[in-house]
Amino acid sequence: MVLLKLHACVAATLVALTEALLVSRAATLPASIQLIRQAPAGDEIQLQIALKHQNIHKLESKLRSVSDPSSSHYGQYLSKDEVNALFAPSNHSRTAVESWLKDAGITAVSSRGPLVDFVTTVAKANELLGADFAWFDVEGHKKLRTTEYSIPDTLTAHIDLVAPTTFFGRTKSHRMIPDDETSELDSRQARNTTTCLSVITPDCLEEAYNYGSYKADPAAGSRVAFASFLNQSARQEDLTQYLNTFKLPPRNFTTVLINGGEDHQDPNGDIGEANLDAQFLAAVTKNLPLKQFITGGSPPFVPNLRITNASTNSNEPYLDFYETLLATDDEGVPQVLSSSYGDDEQTVPVEYAKRVCNLIGMMGLRGVTVLESSGDAGAWAPEVAWVGSAGGFSNYFERAWYQKAAVKTYLEESIPVEVKSYYKRGGFVDFGGRGFPDISAHSLEPWYQFVNAGRPRRTGGTSAAAPVVAGIIGLLNDARLRAGQPTMGFLNPWLYARGVDGLLDVTEGKAEGCGGIDLQSGNPVPGAGVIPWASWNATKGWDPVTGLGLPDFEALRQIAVNGTKA
Incomplete structure (x- = not known):
C-alpha cells in the first residue's frame, strides 16, 4: 500500500x-x-x-437458560441469525x-x-x-x-x-515432549494393550474411558472439530499411518482456512500439535465427521487491505477464529471444538479476555461445546470447559455460578486457613475467581503414541487430554442425537449438576508450580517469581488439580440420555 x-x-x-x-x-x-x-x-x-x-448484558442469562439442565429451555439452542439479531x-x-x-x-x-x-x-x-x-x-x-x-x-x-x-502473550501449544521422543515402538508392540503402563494407545484410551463397545452413527449428525494455530496443520498421511498402525478404520478430515491460514502437508513443517489433535480425536470418535480449522495469526491476512510488509503484523488469532465460527451457517458449525493452545492469563489484556469469553458464550448459545487445555501455567474463561493439569483460580473472572458449591466445599475443607491467608497476603491467588480445570484426562507418563512426519513419536500434556475429552463428548452427542435429544452444548452446568456422577474422582496426588521452571521445557524462566509451597492437592470432589474427575463414557452416556446412571 x-x-x-x-x-x-x-x-x-x-x-x-x-x-x-x-x-x-x-x-x-x-x-x-x-x-x-x-x-x-x-x-x-x-x-x-x-x-x-449490543445486549451483551443478556448473554449470561440466555446461556444459562439453554445450558442449565434444570431449565425448561435446556437444549433449545439459537441459530446463527438469532444470535446475530441479539448481539450484533x-x-x-x-x-x-x-x-x-x-x-x-x-x-x-x-x-x-x-x-x-x-x-x-x-x-x-x-x-x-x-x-x-x-x-x-x-x-x-x-x-x-x-x-x-x-x-x-x-x-x-x-x-x-x-x-x-x-x-x-505468546500463544503456545500445550504439548509436552518427552526426552526420548524419538523412541519408537513397532506396531505389534504398540497394539498390545499390556503396554499401557509404558505408552498410551487407542486400546488404552478405550479401556480407560469405557467407550470401547460403543458404535457411533455418523448419519446421526454429531460433528467434532479441532483448532490449529501458529501456522500448524495436521497431515493426512500421518493420520493414515496412525490408523493403520493400530488397525483402526481409514478416515479423512476436512480443513477450513480462516484469515490467511495455510494447510501445510510438508513433513518438515511444525505439525506436532495439529497431528496429535487429529489422531487422538480420530481414535476416540472413530467414524464421526472430523474438521480442522486453521487460523492465520502470525500474521493474519485481511481481505481488501494491501499490506506491503506483512512481517509487521502479529495479530492474535482468537477474535478472528471465533468471529468466523459465529458467522458460519448452522450446519457448518461443529458441536464440539477442541483447542490445545493458549496464553498465560496475566499476559492477556482483560478486555481482550472478556471479549473472547463472550464469543465463546455465544458459541454455547448455538449448542457448541468448547474444550480448552488448561496447560501448564493458567486459564481463564468461565464459558469454556477446561481440560486440565494446570489449575487454580482466575484473576479476571469471578467464580462461575455453576461451580460455586463445588469450589466452596474445596476451599472450606481442603485448604487450611493459614494457607489461604498466606496466598492472600502475597496477592498470589484470588479465591473468589473462576476455578479450573473442570474435567481431566491422562496427559503425562506414560506418554501417548502418535505419528509425526511419518515416524512413531511420543507426546503428552493437556494438548493430548483435550482432544480425548472432546472425542468423548462427540460420542455423547451421537448418543443424544440418536435418542432425539439436543447436543450437550455449553457443558459446564451439566457437568457440575449431573455429569459429576459419571466421572471418576481423583483423590490422591498434587500439582506443583511457581518454582521458576518452565514445566514444558524444564528450563529456568528468567525473572520468574518463586512462591514456596505453591501447590494444590487432589481431593474428594472438585479440586484445582483434576477438576471434577476423569470421564467414564458409559456412565456419562446413561446420565446424558436417560437422566441417571444405571
Missing part, C-alpha cells in the same frame, strides 16, 4: 474537541519481555477494532468508527461483521491512539506492541478494544 499522509488539521481538530479515555494499559512487563527499539514512524502496522456487541454491533457503532478513521486520513479500512481492520503507519497509530508502539522481544519472538492506548471518549460506547496493542 502507499504510506498514508497525516491529515494534520483534522487530527488537531479531533484532539482539540475530544477527550481521550485510557482503554488499556499492560501490566508490569515480566523480565522475559524486553524492549528492543522504538518502531520507526514509517513502519506499517495492521490493527483491528472490535465493535461493542449496531450500524451506528460501525459508522462512528469508520468515520473516525476516515477523518484521521486512514483509508485502508475493511469491515468484517463485528471487526474493523485497518492499516496505517506507526506514526499515525501513535497519534490516533495516544500510543507508543515499539518492538519487543517476547520469549524470542518480535512483536510490535504498545504498553497503553486510548480512544476518544465519544467512541467508548462503540469500541470494545483495539488489537494487537497491549497483548504481550
Whole structure:
C-alpha cells in the first residue's frame, strides 16, 4: 500500500474537541519481555477494532437458560441469525468508527461483521491512539506492541478494544515432549494393550474411558472439530499411518482456512500439535465427521487491505477464529471444538479476555461445546470447559455460578486457613475467581503414541487430554442425537449438576508450580517469581488439580440420555 499522509488539521481538530479515555494499559512487563527499539514512524502496522456487541448484558442469562439442565429451555439452542439479531454491533457503532478513521486520513479500512481492520503507519497509530508502539522481544519472538492506548471518549460506547496493542502473550501449544521422543515402538508392540503402563494407545484410551463397545452413527449428525494455530496443520498421511498402525478404520478430515491460514502437508513443517489433535480425536470418535480449522495469526491476512510488509503484523488469532465460527451457517458449525493452545492469563489484556469469553458464550448459545487445555501455567474463561493439569483460580473472572458449591466445599475443607491467608497476603491467588480445570484426562507418563512426519513419536500434556475429552463428548452427542435429544452444548452446568456422577474422582496426588521452571521445557524462566509451597492437592470432589474427575463414557452416556446412571 502507499504510506498514508497525516491529515494534520483534522487530527488537531479531533484532539482539540475530544477527550481521550485510557482503554488499556499492560501490566508490569515480566523480565522475559524486553524492549528492543522504538518502531520507526514509517513502519506499517495492521490493527483491528472490535465493535461493542449490543445486549451483551443478556448473554449470561440466555446461556444459562439453554445450558442449565434444570431449565425448561435446556437444549433449545439459537441459530446463527438469532444470535446475530441479539448481539450484533449496531450500524451506528460501525459508522462512528469508520468515520473516525476516515477523518484521521486512514483509508485502508475493511469491515468484517463485528471487526474493523485497518492499516496505517506507526506514526499515525501513535497519534490516533495516544500510543507508543515499539518492538519487543517476547520469549524470542518480535512483536510490535504498545504498553497503553486510548480512544476518544465519544467512541467508548462503540469500541470494545483495539488489537494487537497491549497483548504481550505468546500463544503456545500445550504439548509436552518427552526426552526420548524419538523412541519408537513397532506396531505389534504398540497394539498390545499390556503396554499401557509404558505408552498410551487407542486400546488404552478405550479401556480407560469405557467407550470401547460403543458404535457411533455418523448419519446421526454429531460433528467434532479441532483448532490449529501458529501456522500448524495436521497431515493426512500421518493420520493414515496412525490408523493403520493400530488397525483402526481409514478416515479423512476436512480443513477450513480462516484469515490467511495455510494447510501445510510438508513433513518438515511444525505439525506436532495439529497431528496429535487429529489422531487422538480420530481414535476416540472413530467414524464421526472430523474438521480442522486453521487460523492465520502470525500474521493474519485481511481481505481488501494491501499490506506491503506483512512481517509487521502479529495479530492474535482468537477474535478472528471465533468471529468466523459465529458467522458460519448452522450446519457448518461443529458441536464440539477442541483447542490445545493458549496464553498465560496475566499476559492477556482483560478486555481482550472478556471479549473472547463472550464469543465463546455465544458459541454455547448455538449448542457448541468448547474444550480448552488448561496447560501448564493458567486459564481463564468461565464459558469454556477446561481440560486440565494446570489449575487454580482466575484473576479476571469471578467464580462461575455453576461451580460455586463445588469450589466452596474445596476451599472450606481442603485448604487450611493459614494457607489461604498466606496466598492472600502475597496477592498470589484470588479465591473468589473462576476455578479450573473442570474435567481431566491422562496427559503425562506414560506418554501417548502418535505419528509425526511419518515416524512413531511420543507426546503428552493437556494438548493430548483435550482432544480425548472432546472425542468423548462427540460420542455423547451421537448418543443424544440418536435418542432425539439436543447436543450437550455449553457443558459446564451439566457437568457440575449431573455429569459429576459419571466421572471418576481423583483423590490422591498434587500439582506443583511457581518454582521458576518452565514445566514444558524444564528450563529456568528468567525473572520468574518463586512462591514456596505453591501447590494444590487432589481431593474428594472438585479440586484445582483434576477438576471434577476423569470421564467414564458409559456412565456419562446413561446420565446424558436417560437422566441417571444405571
